[in-house]
């Protein structure tokens with residue numbers, strides 16, 4: 670069973686970049702719905718989950734069920750939202766190592782911001798822009814809907830949620846401003862942990 674992660678910040682702490690109402694709905698409604706749907710589907714299909722995404726994805730590849738599309742959609746919805754909520758805070762931690770890697774891969778932190786923003790602005794419809802580890806290198810990618818990079822053997826480090834529910838109440842159609850403000854609340858501390866666990870330095 671998946672359990673809801675706790676946020677290590679208050680709902681109103683990301684104002685004015687993410688408004689309180691949006692964050693409350695996002696965490697308590699959208700994320701929770703994915704998680705509840707996923708757990709029901711796992712129970713229905715007798716699938717166990719023991720905190721190991723790779724093992725779960727392996728198991729999903731083996732089982733035959735008509736629910737597979739729904740399971741993958743809701744699994745992506747849970748994993749992507751958990752990563753998003755861990756990618757933002759008021760602390761704005763930037764890992765020295767990741768920054769060092771950024772300099773290698775992207776030239777500079779500023780260029781990383783530019784490339785990540787460009788990628789996010791290019792995404793059509795709903796989805797996410799991710800920073801991932803791809804074959805021991807850092808890469809910026811877009812994924813549609815609730816596709817998780819794990820499905821492609823990539824390790825996601827951080828992401829921005831580009832579904833309209835993530836920003837529309839406050840930003841309306843100004844997605845570009847939402848993306849620009851993401852860098853006022855971006856936090857690499859979780860990305861740093863994942864990075865070290867899959868050490869590529």
Ligand SMILES: [Fe+2]
Nearest residue numbers: 699830832835
């Ligand atoms: Fe979302």
